[in-house]
Amino acid sequence: MFIAIVPAYNEASTVGAVVKSLLPHVDRVLVVDDGSTDQTSSFAKEAGAFVIRHGLNRGQGAALETGHVYARQIGAEYVLHFDADGQFSVDDIAPSLSALQEANADVLFGSRYKTRMAKARVPWTKRYILRPLAQIVDRLFGAVKLSDAHNGFRMFTKKALDTISISHDGMAHASEIPALVKKHGLLYIEVPVSVTYHEYGQRMVSGIVVVKDLLLGRFSR
């Protein structure tokens, strides 16, 4: 079974369309509603998704791991991480799955910097300031070398799903996953995916929170 995990927090305006667009490309769409205060859950259900709802907002990493727990329970063979705000394109799913299978890899990371249109699509502050800083932080915390670690488009095989357990509730999971890939010696590939920016996304303050979470994570286990 190929399951798409869509973490969503107050995404009522986009989640329905995202679920409908995903359904022809995967066997099951699971929306993890991370304690939304709007109608995210009901719109996702109406669109045809399975919905798990967190009683409290716990962060994107926590929502993804909840999806992982469910995917393990139903014995999913492939898992796709896909954002609920409609920034990713479903046209990237089939080529990515083929690339993952052909490379016999365990994890696939999407990269917006590997596309030809990267310069035009990615804001310059992300390209020249946030991305280099994020890469330095990721390397310091033991991640594999990626051009776009903080891209939410990822695919896991069953092996990776059984091996990787996300412990960071917030956005630090984006640094944790590449670190766990390296730690467990999993095979990974990076493929170009298109990203449409509706909002700016993560800002510098979010980056500082990520570093704080990564540091504290080192001392709390």
Added chain:
Amino acid sequence: MIIFQLLFFLFSFFAIGTVIKRRKDTLLSNNGTLFWMLFWILADVVVFMPNSTTVFANALGIGRGADVIIYIALAIIFFVLFRLHVKLHMIEQHITRIVRDDAIGTMQDTESQTKK
């Protein structure tokens, strides 16, 4: 005896009483009780004999006794703050686990009721 010394002594007396009460209520470990008792006794010694810190400061190569107190206090405060941060992080993780188990359990209940 100046007023500050008297007030501090009364406060430390109250603090030691609280430590003993916490120990009796088994909210404090033996090591914790020992640490806080020594802390307040030492604080009394410093307040009643201010020059005692100067001797200690000079041994460490620091000029004034008050400076030693400030350095040690800052180090302890930062250490406690760090430990609290880590503790908070762990509590957050426990909350997430409870929220996750509850969310998945609710979904499974709904699924099984739908199948019936």
